Amino acid sequence: SQTIHQWPATLVQPVGSPLSLxxxxxxxxxxxxxxxxxxAGRGLQLLFYSVGIGQISSEVPxxxxxxxxxxxxxxxxSKKLLLSDSGFYLCAxxxxxxxxxxxxxxxxxxLSIL
Amino acid sequence: xxxxxxxxxxxxxxxxxxVTLSCTYDTSESDYYLFWYKQPPSRQMILVIRQxxxxxxxxxxxxxxVNFQKAAKSFSLKISDSQLGDAAMYFCAYRSLFTGGGNKLxxxxxxxxxxxx
Numbered sequence: 001s002q003t004i005h006q007w008p009a010t011l012v013q014p015v016g017s018p019l020s021l022x023x024x025x026x027x028x029x030x031x032x033x034x035x036x037x038x039x040a041g042r043g044l045q046l047l048f049y050s051v052g053i054g055q056i057s058s059e060v061p062x063x064x065x066x067x068x069x070x071x072x073x074x075x076x077x078s079k080k081l082l083l084s085d086s087g088f089y090l091c092a093x094x095x096x097x098x099x100x101x102x103x104x105x106x107x108x109x110x111l112s113i114l
Numbered sequence: 115x116x117x118x119x120x121x122x123x124x125x126x127x128x129x130x131x132x133v134t135l136s137c138t139y140d141t142s143e144s145d146y147y148l149f150w151y152k153q154p155p156s157r158q159m160i161l162v163i164r165q166x167x168x169x170x171x172x173x174x175x176x177x178x179x180v181n182f183q184k185a186a187k188s189f190s191l192k193i194s195d196s197q198l199g200d201a202a203m204y205f206c207a208y209r210s211l212f213t214g215g216g217n218k219l220x221x222x223x224x225x226x227x228x229x230x231x
Contacts, residue, residue: 043224046218057216101217102209105160107156107158
């Protein structure tokens with residue numbers, strides 16, 4: 001069966017520090033991968049998605065970037081964090097070439113910027 | 115572009131009773147997929163139910179069922195015999211039939227469901 005791992009679960013970082021959140025998927029190949037941000041009590045905002053290694057699509061302009069160095073690895077990064085980067089970050093995957101498949105989510109990372 | 119609207123920010127239900135959460139969407143596509151996700155206090159996103167627009171039969175998963183009205187572009191979720199564990203934020207989501215464009219989901223803003231004793 002497929003599993004998705006996302007870490008760390010919680011992160012407290014000072015303003016201006018770098019960021020690296022990692023997400024890996026097991027049990028499938030060539031998945032579509034996604035990064036979302038969720039503000040407290042709000043809906044999900046899609047930040048990036050990837051349909052293959054090295055292929056990144058950005059949905060909103062922001063202080064963050066994403067990379068996919070391996071087929072089942074998706075990384076969310078920032079060189080200098082802003083206070084507005086605080087939030088709950090979710091990674092998700094879906095089967096790329098199969099129509100109708102839902103997205104499956106990791107457990108999320110709670111990011112607090114001080 | 116597609117939009118998904120959940121007009122009920124909060125709903126309450128008594129334990130063992132039935133509750134219906136509303137969702138409407140706007141699309142020009144004729145075939146697509148609709149989903150309900152549940153997000154409990156742990157904030158994990160859990161798939162509840164899926165509906166293919168080309169299927170007229172409403173999807174059902176145990177105590178969860180949908181009322182899919184394609185012409186009205188409505189996709190409500192009915193929870194029967196509500197349990198304390200059903201308390202969560204519920205998100206409705208839309209996905210195009212086509213696999214291009216990253217198979218992105220369009221989410222509604224969510225409905226917070228409270229279950230009372």
